[in-house]
Every structure is written in structure tokens, then in C-alpha cells.
Amino acid sequence: MILDLLQRYLQAVKPLLPRKAQDDILRELSENIRCQMEEKEADLGRPLTDAEQEEVIKQHGHPIVVAARYRRPQYLIGPAVFPFYWLTLRIAAAGALIVRFVVEVVMALLSPDPTHAILPALLAVPSVLIPVFFWITAAFAALEICSSFVSMNWKTSWSPRTLPVIGKRSFTVSRTESVAQIIFGIVAAVWWQAVPNAPFLLLGPAAIIIAPGPVWTTLHWPIFLLVTAGVVQACLNLIRPQWTQLRLAVQAAGLGILCLVLRAGNWVVLAPDVHDPARYIRVVEIVNQALFYCFLIGLIVTAVRFVWDCIRQFRTVQSFNPFFSHGDPQQSKNGR
Amino acid sequence: MPHSIDDLFENFRLELRRGCLVLAVLAQLQTEHYGYTLRKALSSQGLVIDEGTLYPLLRRLESQGLLVSEWREEDKRNKRFYRVSPEGETILARLLDEWRGINSSLDRMLNHSEPMEV
Numbered sequence: 001m002i003l004d005l006l007q008r009y010l011q012a013v014k015p016l017l018p019r020k021a022q023d024d025i026l027r028e029l030s031e032n033i034r035c036q037m038e039e040k041e042a043d044l045g046r047p048l049t050d051a052e053q054e055e056v057i058k059q060h061g062h063p064i065v066v067a068a069r070y071r072r073p074q075y076l077i078g079p080a081v082f083p084f085y086w087l088t089l090r091i092a093a094a095g096a097l098i099v100r101f102v103v104e105v106v107m108a109l110l111s112p113d114p115t116h117a118i119l120p121a122l123l124a125v126p127s128v129l130i131p132v133f134f135w136i137t138a139a140f141a142a143l144e145i146c147s148s149f150v151s152m153n154w155k156t157s158w159s160p161r162t163l164p165v166i167g168k169r170s171f172t173v174s175r176t177e178s179v180a181q182i183i184f185g186i187v188a189a190v191w192w193q194a195v196p197n198a199p200f201l202l203l204g205p206a207a208i209i210i211a212p213g214p215v216w217t218t219l220h221w222p223i224f225l226l227v228t229a230g231v232v233q234a235c236l237n238l239i240r241p242q243w244t245q246l247r248l249a250v251q252a253a254g255l256g257i258l259c260l261v262l263r264a265g266n267w268v269v270l271a272p273d274v275h276d277p278a279r280y281i282r283v284v285e286i287v288n289q290a291l292f293y294c295f296l297i298g299l300i301v302t303a304v305r306f307v308w309d310c311i312r313q314f315r316t317v318q319s320f321n322p323f324f325s326h327g328d329p330q331q332s333k334n335g336r
Numbered sequence: 337m338p339h340s341i342d343d344l345f346e347n348f349r350l351e352l353r354r355g356c357l358v359l360a361v362l363a364q365l366q367t368e369h370y371g372y373t374l375r376k377a378l379s380s381q382g383l384v385i386d387e388g389t390l391y392p393l394l395r396r397l398e399s400q401g402l403l404v405s406e407w408r409e410e411d412k413r414n415k416r417f418y419r420v421s422p423e424g425e426t427i428l429a430r431l432l433d434e435w436r437g438i439n440s441s442l443d444r445m446l447n448h449s450e451p452m453e454v
Contacts, residue, residue, distance in 0.1 A: 025395070031370075031372070032371050032372050032387060032391070059386075059387075070392050
């Protein structure tokens with residue numbers, strides 16, 4: 001019985017042990033259990049019962065637990081690398097979700113019934129996060145393995161001087177950006193007002209064949225007002241760079257108009273006085289297809305930038321100076 | 337999730353014991369032992385350690401070059417005998433210095449600290 005139980009126990013432990021040391025560990029484990037049993041028998045002055053033998057073996061622990069203790073620490077990413085992994089994972093997951101969210105919103109707006117696009121969008125969340133989790137984890141696991149062979153001096157090569165300066169976290173519009181926006185805004189407003197009477201300003205030589213679609217007539221004044229609002233916002237930001245909410249409002253309005261443009265579809269049509277329309281209808285289709293991708297990419301870029309600016313705005317509101325408490329008069333003075 | 341006081345105590349106790357066990361095993365193996373007698377020797381001096389902890393620890397210390405071992409017959413049975421290596425002696429001496437330093441610091445703190453005035 002004792003031999004049978006002990007053999008079964010050792011047999012269960014063996015395949016779970018490191019291959020090179022299997023026999024050696026099993027010999028020692030077997031020897032230890034036998035010693036324990038013999039000592040117990042000597043104490044009792046009689047052979048152990050089956051239950052007592054079983055109890056001695058059981059005290060050593062479950063085979064999986066026993067074998068695991070002989071293995072090296074088993075982790076993919078060790079404690080030294082884990083903080084970098086966790087930060088990277090959070091940033092990558094947030095970035096992937098933002099991009100996917102924008103794409104889903106655009107696709108929902110383009111679909112005939114946007115409410116039907118909500119469920120697939122929600123179901124797409126795992127398909128975004130799982131690959132991000134997999135690849136980031138795989139990359140850091142590889143880094144962890146490499147760190148055993150290669151010196152990872154990037155963990156110690158940082159300096160406090162490279163950390164962000166306190167107070168620089170505030171979100172402001174740069175004066176250069178404001179000046180550029182004013183100049184380009186004025187030029188764009190004048191150009192836009194001239195386009196209805198001179199389509200070649202929009203379409204170039206192709207104005208002989210194609211003409212702007214009806215969407216541009218519908219949205220002419222909203223677009224003009226948006227450009228004008230952008231110029232006004234830039235003028236105000238020139239004086240008050242910290243008034244970033246204004247820019248967010250203009251960006252939001254721009255996003256709305258861009259969505260309306262994207263939904264319209266026929267951005268160019270055949271010019272009314274074109275000869276042989278059948279010959280050029282394919283050209284119109286190709287131009288509209290190209291414009292679709294242009295507007296789609298433009299919308300995604302604008303939306304990502306808008307979300308990013310919102311995050312910066314939020315972080316500015318949330319930012320604090322750790323050297324002063326909220327009630328500190330010095331802080332209040334500096335904050336004014 | 338908040339931990340109970342007992343859980344916290346158990347975590348701290350294990351952390352405290354982990355380093356001490358290495359020191360105790362190295363110190364005890366200045367005299368040769370096989371696993372079973374080593375465990376009994378430690379236990380008889382008040383340091384109870386279960387097999388699941390002791391045997392993997394012996395292997396780890398041996399793979400780090402701090403112990404040496406050999407299989408030898410004793411009482412008609414093959415047993416693996418361990419003893420501390422020269423590198424292990426060096427490490428043991430340095431660890432003991434560290435241990436005594438920590439111990440005396442704690443003693444000073446605990447014996448000379450006075451009740452805080454409110």
C-alpha cells in the first residue's frame with residue numbers, strides 16, 4: 001500500500017518538474033517521505049495504518065503545488081518592467097478605443113439608420129482591446145526575456161530634468177497658430193464667397209465638365225460662418241491664449257458640418273451645359289469616390305484632434321501643483 | 337479590496353520569514369545535513385519550516401552556488417547531504433552583519449523610544 005501510494009504520488013509530481021532535475025528531485029522527495037514515515041513508526045512502536053501513511057503523503061501538498069515550487073518564478077512580465085507595461089497598455093488601449101470610436105461614429109452617421117450601428121459598435125470593443133492587449137503583452141514579455149541577457153539601462157537612464165516642468169501642463173493656443181489661423185481664415189472666407197460665381201476657383205479646369213453638388217449651396221453660409229467664427233476665435237486667442245474652450249466649440253461645429261458634408265454624397269455633379277454627358281458620368285463617379293475618402297480621412301483626423309484637445313482641456317482643469325494645498329494663499333495668488 | 341488584519345499580518349510575517357529562512361539554512365548547514373535532519377534541526381531550535389519550502393530553497397541555494405551537495409549512503413539508504421560552500425560562507429558572513437545591524441537598530445528604536453507627546 002505504502003509503495004503504491006508513494007509511487008502514485010511521485011508519478012503525479014514527475015511530469016510537472018523541471019525536466020533536467022526530475023529524477024534527482026523525486027529521489028530526494030521519496031527519501032524524505034520514507035524518513036518521515038519511519039520516524040512516525042518508531043514513535044508509535046508499530047507500522048503505520050493506511051490512513052496514517054496517506055496523511056504523511058498528503059502533508060507534502062498537492063502534486064501541482066509541490067512541483068511548482070521547484071520551478072523558477074513563473075511570470076511573463078516581472079515587477080521591474082510591469083509599471084512600464086501597464087502604462088503603455090493603458091495608453092495604447094485608450095488610443096485604439098478613441099480611433100475606433102471615431103470611425104464607428106462616422107460609419108453610424110453615414111448609415112441610413114444610425115441607431116442600428118450602435119450595437120455593432122459596442123460589440124466591436126473587445127475586438128479592439130484584445131489585439132492591443134495581446135501585442136503589448138507579447139512585446140513586453142519579449143522585453144522581459146531579453147532583460148535577462150541584455151542590460152536594460154533605459155530603466156535607470158532617466159533624469160528628473162527630463163520630466164515635465166510644473167505649470168507647463170496648461171493647455172493654451174500658441175500665438176503662431178492663432179496668426180496662421182487668422183491669415184488663412186480670411187483668405188478662405190474671401191475665396192469661399194467667390195466660389196458660387198466662379199466655380200473654377202473650386203474645381204479648376206474640371207469646371208467645364210463638373211459642377212459643385214447641391215450640398216455646397218445648402219451649406220454655403222454655415223461653412224462661411226464657421227470660417228468666420230474660426231477667425232474671431234483666433235483673434236481672441238491671440239489676446240487670451242488660455243481661452244481654449246472657444247477653439248473646442250469651433251472644432252465641434254466643424255465636425256458637425258463635416259458630418260453633414262459626408263452624408264450628402266454627391267459632392268460634384270455633371271456641369272449643366274456639358275456635351276455628351278454619358279462620356280463623363282464615370283468621371284463624376286470617380287471624383288465623388290475620391291472625395292468620399294478625402295472627407296472620411298479629414299473627419300477622422302479632425303475628430304481625433306478634437307478628442308485629444310478635450311483630454312488636454314480636462315487635464316488642465318484637473319492639474320494641480322503638489323507643492324501648494326488648495327487652500328494655500330500662495331497658490332491662489334499664483335493661480336490668478 | 338481591503339485586507340483583514342489577519343491577512344495583512346500573514347503577508348508581513350511571510351515577508352519577514354523569507355529572508356530569515358535563507359540565513360537560518362545557511363547557518364545550519366555549516367554542519368552537513370540531509371534534508372530531513374536539517375528540517376528537524378531547524379525545528380528543534382524553534383524555526384519550523386515545511387518540506388514544500390525547504391527542499392526548493394535548498395535547490396535554489398545550490399544552483400546559486402551557496403550550497404554543495406552529494407548523494408551518499410547512510411543507514412543502508414541513499415541520502416542527499418548538503419553543506420554550505422565557500423561562497424555560501426562569504427554570503428552568510430555578510431548577511432549576518434546585515435542582520436545584526438538591522439537587529440540592533442530595531443532594538444534601539446524599540447528600547448529607547450518614548451511615548452509621543454500629544
